[in-house]
Amino acid sequence: MGFREERAAERKMNILRVAARLFSEKGYHEATLEEIARELKYTKGSLYYYVSSKQELLFQCHELAMDLLLENIRKIRQSPLPPDQMLREVIKGHIETLVSEFNLITVALGSDYELEKEYAAAIIARRDQYEEIIAGIIQEGIEQQLFRPVPVKMVINLIMGAANWIGRWYNPRGPLTVQEISQFYADYLVTPLLTAR
Template sequence: MSFREERAAERKLNIIRTAARLFSEKGYHEATVEDIAKELKYTKGSIYYYIQSKQDLLFECHDLAMNMLMASIDKIKESGLAPDLMLKEVIKGHVEIMVGELNLINVSLASDFLLQDEYAEIIVKKRDLYEESIKKIIVEGIKQGIFKPVPEKMVIFLIMGAINWISRWFSEKGPLSKEEIAQFYADYLLAPLMLKQ
């Protein structure tokens, strides 16, 4: 990637992150492209150089969040860890992304119903792939006698529901760091799955 391409990618990322923050603070309908441009000290025209519409920008927020989660789980799958340790790392990774990218995740959780059909289809496919990766880890853990035989889909709903709820209560002023929260969730969500040795 050339310097010019890197700079363009960095500018687009700044636009997406700023949009996520303003969508999170004001709501998708209230935040305008003008607001985003003003926040970044860009012209409105320069924003439209990187995106086609506000809907396109909403999709980019969703897509960036899903790409981060997919990159995290793909790296963990390549680690060669046992299924219990792998699932623990997936939970930790998800929590750390959740806390570290709170505006982005908040927008993704609160506005999926606002995506146009063609955008929603792309995001749903990525979510399905992410959940399928988690399911394979759980199935392998059951097969190896590490996890109790459980309905995998229900376990995934439980894990996702618990982690996604963090967006409702997390505060940077809280007593725990994102790493400590991630470790707590990994330990407590994994414990009920383990077969007692």
């Protein structure tokens, strides 16, 4: 990637982060492209060089959030870890990504209903990919008799519901670090799946 492409990618990332923050703080309908441009010290016209509409901007926030989550989970899936350790790492990675890109991920988790049909279908397909990877890890754990035979979809719903809810209450000034929170969740959510040995 050349200097110009790097510069354009950096600007695009800045736009998405500012948009995610304003969508998170004000809500999708209340935040305007004018405000986003003003925060960035851009003209509204220069913003249109990167996105065609506010709806596309929201979609790109969702896309970036899914890129981050999928990149992390694919690395873990390719590791030689046993399924129980792999699932712990997935939970920790999910929570740490959520917190490190707080506005971006919370917008993606809380505004999917705002996406137009075509955009929503693309994001749902990517979420399905993410959940399929988790399902594969759990299924592998069951086959290896590391995990009890459990309803896989229910376990995924439990993990995602618990992990994503952190976006509602997390406070960086709280008594626990992100790593301590993610480790607690990983242990708490995986331990009940284990077979007695």
